[in-house]
Amino acid sequence: MKAMKRSTLATLINATLFSAVAGTSFSSLAAQETAKKSNQLEVIQVTARKRVENAQEVPVAVSALQGDNLDVYSSAGMDIRFMNAKIPSLAIESSYGRTFPRFYVRGLGNTDFDLNASQPVSLVVDDIVQENAILKGFPVFDVERVEVLRGPQGTLFGRNTPAGLVKFDSVKPSQEFEGFSSVSYGTDSAVDFRGAVGGGLTDNLSARVSVLWQDKDNFIDNRAPGFEQDDVLGGYTDRAARIQFLYEKDDFSALLNYHVRNMDGTPIPFRANAIKSGTNDLVDDFDYKVVYHDAAAREKQTVDAQGLSLKLEYDFNDYTITSISGWESAEVNSRGDIDGGYGADFLGEFHGPGSIPFPSESESGLPDHDQYTQELRLASNFDGDVNFQTGLFYFDESVTIENFGYNTLAGGALNGYVNQQQDTKAWAVFGSVDYTVSDDLKLTAGLRYSDDEKDFEAVRKIVSDDCLNNLIQCTNDITRTTDVSDDHVSWDISASYKLNDDVNLYARVANTFRAPSIQGRITFSDEVTTADSETVTSYETGFKSDVLDGRGRVNASIYYFTMDDQQLTAVGGTANTTSLLNADKTTGYGFELDTEWVLTDELNATFNFSYNKTELKDNSITIPVPDRDTLHITDTTVNGRAIIDGNSLPNAPEFISNITLRYSKELADGNFYAYTDVSYRSKVNFFLYEAVEFEGKPLTEVGVRAGYTWAQDDNEYEVAVFARNLFDEQVAIGAIDFNNNTAMVNEERYVGAEFKVNFF
Template identity: 70%
Template sequence: MKAMKRSTLATLINATLFSAVAGTSFTTLAEEEQAKSNQLEVIQITARKRVENAQEVPVSVSALQGDNLDAYSSAGMDIRFMNAKIPSLSVESSFGRTFPRFYVRGLGNTDFDLNASQPVSLVVDEVVQENPILKGFPVFDIERIEVLRGPQGTLFGRNTPAGLVKFDSVKPSQEFDGYASVSYGSRESVDFEGAVGTGLTDRISTRVSVLWQEQPDYIDVRSPEGVTNEFAKEDSLGGYSEKAARIQFLYEGDDFTGLLNYHVRDLDGRPIPFRANLIEKGSNNINPIYDNDVVFHDASSRATQQVETQGLSLKLEWDLAEHTVTSISAWESAEIFSRADVDGGYGASFLPAQGPGVIFFPAETADGIPDHDQITQELRLSSNYSGDFNYQVGVFYFDEELAIESFSYDTTQYDAAAGNYGLQTGYAIQNQDTSAWAVFGSFDYAVSDKLDVTLGLRYSDDEKDFTANRTQTFDEKRPVNLSKATNTSDSHVSWDLSATYKLTDDVNLFGRIANSFRAPSIQGRIVFGDDITVAESETINSIEFGVKSDVLDGQGRVNATVFYYQMDDQQLTAVGGGANFNRLINADKTNGYGFELDTEWVLTDELNATFNLSYNNTEIDDSALAVEGCAQCTVKDGTNSAGRYLLDGNSLPHAPEWIANATLRYTKELEGGDFFVYADTSYRSEINFFLYESVEFEGEALFETGVRAGYAWASGDNEYEASVFVRNLFDEQVVIGGVDFNNNTGMLNEERFIGAEFKVRFF
């Protein structure tokens, strides 16, 4: 299987280099006329908080919109659809549809605690989404997704040493327009989304966007071989009901605009299913007893995942001729309760029955956020001079109050009050208050008609107060009542210096050096341990050079970047050694280098093609750093005198060396409309799930293909589209994550999904 996938990647690369078909496509149905004139559209982005041509920005940036975005998010996909769809970007989660973890250029955070911070920031409609549960808001009625690679510590600043993912929703306008789409697919899944916008008065307009996704449970609980499982039941896991909405009001005055945005989400579903001994010992092969719709749990009846989030933002902007003043005030809130059979199997080795394979002890846990509030305020002043010099300066404030509950249960004990098994045996609560502020500036100067330089500076101050209290424990050897407290604070000056040189009218060269940091992190899941761990601030220095070019009279686009970075004191999460307990550590140094290639081509009036490619090499440089390992897997690393596994020289977890994806769109006029076929494929090379390297917890390469075909036509004032689609066409089944404290437990990727969709756009 590995040989086949590598061969496929090599074929794609060779074909791409031979035909010069590579990159990220953004053609939409509404823009087909432009495509048919053999001209690529100009991509406007806001990577530097100004509307700019993506080809002229000295940042390695990719965007998703239009056909790509529609196709990738088919089948009721959550935000993880972005995995391997953009160079150097991967996304994964051990929670399922919530708590996505982003990795850019190999830098991310595998931490599954609800207090985890990440080095890749998510910004939605110009508001940072700090808590990991906020990051899982569904993707619908989105105008554009931008991914900024490399440190973004001056203009954005909040935990961006690896990069930034930026979402911009469709905004209200005076024009009446909207859309509605409904799809039905595998496993009786239903996906509906729609939006409508219009002017209410000459100055006030609104837009309402809604999403509803539904999938019934489809995963069966079965009995391990030779075991009578009284909990066996068909259709026990895998389902969800997702609802979300966004309403916006826009006021447009002569020199003032105000945008009010309220958004809400309600998810009632199941967590991602864990599978005990999914990985065969001594290899990374999938245990043949498993299919995607089969588990062997003894706690599936209690598995649940409930998420509620909401937020409100107000953007005010004053146009003062030569300056623009912008104020963005926002509030975000999240609640979650997620309970799962973490050991992924039935029974335990000290009980009369167990399976599949050896299960040292049952693990049924839950985590929740009963209370969370985030408040942010940004105020900035931007110049609009017609001369060679322009600038942005501003201040930023962040305040977050967070409470996290952790529970443990004894799967084998009957809970009389609840009327089922799974008696609660452990409870702890964490509370963290975070206060941060920053001042920043970005200064642009046109040295000549060909050379532009930009200097960015930001001073950040961050402070956290943390307490943890345990009132119940499953371990008789540990004190029942335990209280811990700590606080951290740090400040840092981030900076970047970049330049763009216009080699020709169609070719721009750019270079960028940057420094950024992530504030200290705190971890204290004391229901499973007795200690609080703190990771010191991490800092990064990065350098990159690139070229952005439009070629063949606008029919092609080729962008390429090479980069190198060194991160000091990288914050890492160590899990393992037989306990469901996270420990924060710092690596002395981490080095990374690689390249990214984005190109896009209009091949004919009817055919567009794209291909993305990236290479990322990461290496931990710390001769003394060591962690505990898994209970039943085969670790390849050497050990220190304490028997812990040395990490020096290892690549980072969930950091694939290669990411590649390609798209091909064919459109043909037919009977007063357009017949179209859209195909995409993505490749992510092998990854390690954890800091140590082991045979079992090396994820195989993931190769997925999607196809979408349909017919689009116009009638009256409306546009219609009917299509059929399939995701994961070849039904590739790969282990995408693991649980290493008990046995070789893992999670599988989504199986093949087939569906049909009908969409109408009205104006």
């Protein structure tokens, strides 16, 4: 096995070196062409290092989504999961639906569904870290650019970034009056409206207002005997808005950003025994628009979130001072039929579909949440060979979580309640130095000291009839308290070397950590579990090249990382519980390719590909697993526990690939275009242990869009038709293991039409 792994890694290295040589050769040939072609790729500017830089010159594996690709992917009523498998090494999934997305980069993520769960992939929106997973689900609209930074980002971007960082930048206000409005209508009466308008209010003050309204009718029927109801699940109304004010005068700027979201809908439906035993196929009679729930009428999901940030920046010649203050708050309630069926086996014939060992109906709530962040940064703007950034960061979060258990057979009567309280405080001091050794060689070194602490209390109540209307009066069953803390010095060193005018080579070594975590979801258990800090050291090298005289771009990287004490979540097994643990070591390596092409003056293309291999290395860890005939576990098991040493990480596909093609042609007084994209992710394991039924099948999704644009007076107009998941491929994308082979399934084909107007 070890020899095979060395051979695989060697192959990846050879592929990268060959690509670098090929890119150099292509560039040289293009330079010899006597006639230049005018249609070239635009320069992509990123802020991966908190400075505006050319993405081709940054010694970080970074990919950016903007322009047409971003608009197409995020249309059709899509939530943030539209990014899944659209960027090398990036996967996103959720067991909640449109809320609580879980991000994975290079195979590193967290499957924990608790509202207190931390993730090793950080999300930063308009310079503010979104720590809680509910904040991460804020809709994507009126966004200028999305950046995905792969690998540890622990020196410049705060806490909990051992896997990477996803960064959103909204369109900012400007003095120029402009805006847009678009509306689409699609499958199951889905409506997606979004718009924005902005411009100067005075010579120094400008503003921009952005809105989103998405609505979809319930379209999933319930066919459980005695609970039949048409159109009971699947719908939502999601509303969001953002207003920004930008003040600019001389060398000073102030940007105020207020954003708000309100969502009312239903959670992703769980489907009992939807996976055929002995396979990972969906059952033969699977119908996406039908469920068999005895709690469907009570299923709901609501989200209320808002935030406010203020960015102050003062540029005084050689230095720039930046202050970023942020407040974020979220509330959520999500109640679902977790067993995904009706009745129970002990009721005789009244159960289904298939075996339902016991009913499970639960709700998670976030009634109180506040996050405050403050960053103060000083950056130099010297003309010489040395520049630096240094600063302070403070993070303060208070969260209250409620977990409810219900007796489905008693009409949904409350029979369990747990209240969790957690306060997190963290601070850091950081610095980064850039040194230009020569015109071709540049070095960067970063250092960050972080201190993180959490105080936690969980109280479980004995729920009785006399306290149902006031849970505070219920008798405490158990109370559990704990606190965790740690500090860490993160660092990175990188080098960028200009091989020629079109090819940059880079190398990077980085180390960072994820702070200790707490899992206190004790509705069905008695113990709070904790996980110590995980630390990662990553080694990476690659090249970034512009080829064919600017008509092509080829970027590639290879990496290897080791993670010590990785935080893992054991989910389910024999009961609806979760627990935290640390693995001794995890290793990962892979290869990433990111390309763009102007094939002709009328045809553009992108192609990206990534290979990510992860492996757990700890022969002392065993995981509780279900004991039933319908489940075929492939790991070695001892006394009902699986040995997971050597397994890959859950929800970590080895292969991710995406290709897009865009054809445009002048027609009459406008422009016709046709667009297609194909995304692919290979198989994944849903849990830490491996089972035939819980190995998610590879998923390929195809999108198409065709439209016509034209200008009239001062406006630009567009009409388009589109489809997502064109071939209606349906596979299990998640599972519940403690009860039966319950599955969550990817969304069905979506077809729609859109009208858009840009005005100036």
